[in-house]
Amino acid sequence: MVSGMSTPEMTAGLHLIGEQATRAAAKAKVQAAKSISIEDVSVSYALERSARRCVLENISLEIEEGEFVVLLGETGCGKSTLLRMLLGQERPTAGQISVAGSRVERVDARSGYVPQRYSLFPDRSVLDNLMMGPLTSKFHILGRLRPSYWEARRAVKAEAFRQITHMGLQASDAGKYPYQLSGGMQQRVAIAQALMMKNRVLLMDEAFSALDPSTRSSLQRLLRSVWSETRPTVVFVTHNTAEALFLGTRLIVLARESKDDACGSRVTLDMKLAEGGMTLRTHGQEFLDLVEHVEAVSCGQRLTAPGERRTASDAWGEELGRVEPVRVSPEDGVRQ
Amino acid sequence: MTNLSPFDIQARPNRLLAQALSCVLFVVCIGLYMHTSVERHKENAEDRVVPSGHQLVAGIRSAVLEPAEEDDYIPAESASTWERLRHSMIWKDTASSGGRFFISLALLIPFVVLAVHIGLFPWFGAGFLRFFLFFDKIVALSLLPILFIAFGIDQWSKIALIVIGVAPTMILDVTQMVKAVPQEQIVKAFTLDANNFDVAYRVVFRQVLPQVINSLRLNLKPMMLFLFAGEMIAASDGLAYRIAIMRRHMGMDVILPYVLWVALLLFLIDFSLRVINRRLHPWFQA
Ligand SMILES: Nc1ncnc2c1ncn2[C@@H]1O[C@H](COP(=O)(O)OP(=O)(O)OP(=O)(O)O)[C@@H](O)[C@H]1O
């Protein structure tokens, strides 16, 4: 959407997106290399006495190959729910989701997954955790009786050791069980485990939320460098705006208009971010303003009248200087 | 100064003292027994209800070194201790009860596997869970007459009783464990290209196995209970059969060693399962 995205100068486009416009945008961009496409997805759960709780409402998103999408929103706004749909763990009540070119029907190996907790298999050592993916994909349960298993295992083992050092772990950690690792090390291994599959899509649900600030920031740096090497498509769910601004190339905020059960979350902010990763240190006031804005949007204080919305984003864009606001309204669709 | 108040949750008992305390009840039991025995023997030197140490030793000797009454094998005077041991009453009873016990244990394995499927595969859950929830409420002993008719009065009726008695509980227990495996793990396994059986056996089963073994340890006693019930009602050998026979002529000198022997056997099976569990699953801390 924002063509200046790849220029070294930081360019960020802000789109405040209305629901119909998103749908129009979805149609307009069919030709782009899409990695994930979410078409008009709504999710609601049955409550007792035939009432329903709507969690997500008419979400449409197109995520391109190689984008690093951070998904922000208040607790309970349905970030994990959306991720479950992307994984294929649940089906949306309405709408369609496709990942890597085909519809998501069930959980399969087309996307890697790093959850917040239980991210490793507790009964396997680090090495076995890493080798599990490539080995199971070649040899299912009885396949390991085949003689070629051992040869493949040797190759996978070498690759696993490479990943271990790449992730900043010691080779001596390979034999340890997850309970012998700190939380940060566990998440490193979990990321490595997903990377072993060489997936083009990586889904992470608050993967760093349980870590202390310094471990967290070193993992953030690690994730960014890993991402920039092979550029998989990442969808990263977080609560932390600073983390989002540092990691992502695109920021999506989900929020609901009211606390009413009938009203689900929508995409209330969808913007491209600077490639280099924004931090307070490198971007100063600009960063603080953006945090403030994103937080206002995610807690539902967004401005609803189109006029107001425009003024707010314009004012903010001027202040930042480099932000290019993209105004989207139902009448004129997407304007670049 | 060690806090000696028994009602202090935060007390830190001294190790030695704590260990001594843990022996006290055993000592008290033995003391009470000996006291009662001595008292009763004062009144009647031939008392058989609370046998004296002397009588107990004689009872144990006869159980360990002499064949059962109904046996037609009588070892020669010159037979070695080992020869006598092999044809002794306690050996014969232990072997036949043990055989029944371990065959039932082996027969429980397919039910554990079934339970993994019930907990994991929705269609298995739909098909079996309600049935076992109901079946679990049937008092297994009340089926005994039917089992005697169906399986005859030897071996297999007792084995069937144990399996019918313990399997439903085991199944429900293991199903719960399987359901408690975090969804993240299952989803993760699928994203690593595992197929359904990989997930069932190489992810979920491996993870619940230590808990399954612990559940088995808790079920050892119910298993023994069902075995004893079966043997006491109809059998021609076995540990419980012997206890039932001895009761008829007040053979407390044999019954008491048998009771302790059974307890010891159960304790040893439990202990070895615990050790195996710890060795095999170092990652499982509980
Ligand atoms: N199976 C379900 N049945 C009913 N309601 C559900 C179900 N799953 C999720 N919800 C509801 O959906 C809403 C969104 O949940 P979700 O876990 O996606 O939120 P989240 O944005 O990930 O929150 P958090 O940041 O706290 O993780 C919650 O309000 C929750 O109550």
Ligand SMILES: [Mg+2]
């Ligand atoms: Mg969540």
